[in-house]
Amino acid sequence: MIRVLIADDQDMVRIGFRMILDSHDDIEVVADVADGVSAVAKARELRPDVCLLDIRMPGIDGLEVTKQLAGPDVADPLKVVVVTTFDLDEYVHTALRNGASGFLLKDAGPALLIEAVRAAARGDALVSPQITVRLLKHFDGGTVKRDVVPPSEPLTARELDVVKAAAKGLTNTEIGAELFLSLSTVKTHLASVQGKVGARNRVEIAAWAWRSGVVD
Numbered sequence: 378m379i380r381v382l383i384a385d386d387q388d389m390v391r392i393g394f395r396m397i398l399d400s401h402d403d404i405e406v407v408a409d410v411a412d413g414v415s416a417v418a419k420a421r422e423l424r425p426d427v428c429l430l431d432i433r434m435p436g437i438d439g440l441e442v443t444k445q446l447a448g449p450d451v452a453d454p455l456k457v458v459v460v461t462t463f464d465l466d467e468y469v470h471t472a473l474r475n476g477a478s479g480f481l482l483k484d485a486g487p488a489l490l491i492e493a494v495r496a497a498a499r500g501d502a503l504v505s506p507q508i509t510v511r512l513l514k515h516f517d518g519g520t521v522k523r524d525v526v527p528p529s530e531p532l533t534a535r536e537l538d539v540v541k542a543a544a545k546g547l548t549n550t551e552i553g554a555e556l557f558l559s560l561s562t563v564k565t566h567l568a569s570v571q572g573k574v575g576a577r578n579r580v581e582i583a584a585w586a587w588r589s590g591v592v593d
Contacts, residue, residue, distance in 0.1 A: 378403060378404070378405050379403055379404045379405070379426045379427060379494060379495065379498045380405050380407045380423070380425040380426045380427075381398055381404060381405065381406050381407065381425055381426065381427050381428075381429060381494055382406075382407060382408045382409070382410070382416070382419055382420050382423065382425040382427075382428045382429070383395060383398075383406060383408070383409040383410070383429045384409070384410050384411075384412075384413070384415070384416035384428065384429065384430045384431060384434060384439070384442065385409075385411070385429075385430075385431040385434070385460065386411050386412060386431060386433070386434045386435055387431075388411070390431070390460075390483065391409040391411070394406075394409070394429065394490065395409055397487045397490055397491065398490070398491070398494065401491060403495075404491070404494060404495075407423050407425050408423060408425070411434070411435075412434050412435045412436040412437070413434045413435070413436045413437025413438055413439065413441065413442045414436040414437055415436070416428070416430060416434070416437070416439075416442050416446075417437065417442055417445050417446065420442075420446050420455055421446075424455070425455065426456065426497075426498045427455075427456050427457075427458060427494050427497045427498055428446060428455055428456065428457045428458070429458050429460055429481070429494070430442055430443060430457055430458070430459055430460060431460045431461075432459060432460070432461050432468050432469075432472065439459060439460075439468075439472070440468060440471050440472055440475055441475075442457075443457050443459060443472050443475040443476055443477050444475035444476060446476070447475065447476030447477065447478070448475050448476045449476065449577070451476070454476055454577070456478050456497045456498070456500075457472075457476065457477050457478055457479075458477070458478060458479045458480065458481050458493050458494070458497050459472040459477045459479070459480050459481070460481050460482075460483055461480060461481070461482065461483070462482060462483055462484075473580060473581070473584060476577060477580070478497055478578045478580055479493060479496070479497055479580060481493045496548075500578070500579075525585070525588045525589045526574075526575065527589075528570075528573040528574045529572070529573050529574075529575070530573055532570060532573060532574075535556075535558075535566060536566050536569060536570050536573075537591065538556055539552055539556065539558075539563060539566040539567060539570065540570055540582060540583075540585075540586050540591055540592075541586065541591060541592055542555055542556065543567065543579050543582055543583050543586070544582070544583040544586035544587060544591070544592040545592070546583075549563045549564060549567070567579060567582065570582055
């Protein structure tokens, strides 16, 4: 059972998300809250598998909530999917820096909502490739290369292949099919890359790839 917390200041969004998620046997909404302070408190109390966080909330906004639940200084971070719209792109970049594992559009529809929650729970791709690539291109594609911290040791040729595929938004299964690798081998390569580039998840790996120029 995937336990989910929903945090959004719009009642109809919370109600809609809860109805969609609770209609699936493998997902349970353990709490829905309307502000950032309650989101942090409930998440720490209940330790859900996935937190769906809006960006604009009263009390503490979703960016700060993300940092408190999934940030670099959190000893046992939770998995956070930030709920946003394209006109809030500048906030998404901060959310990524604060430890968000993925992004979801509010109007994405039931299928993508379920996909994002299940993917987050298993540590796989968290959003559709189009959203991930569009956001990462927008924010990280033009970053000055000298500002990027180099990997602790060089990536192998196969690791670079996997990184490029992940940066294009492919899931682990799709990467395996494209590169003729087993699923376990893909996961092994991604784990190795995470350690080398100091990434916490595949989204940060993709961001590093765009910033460093691995992907044009």
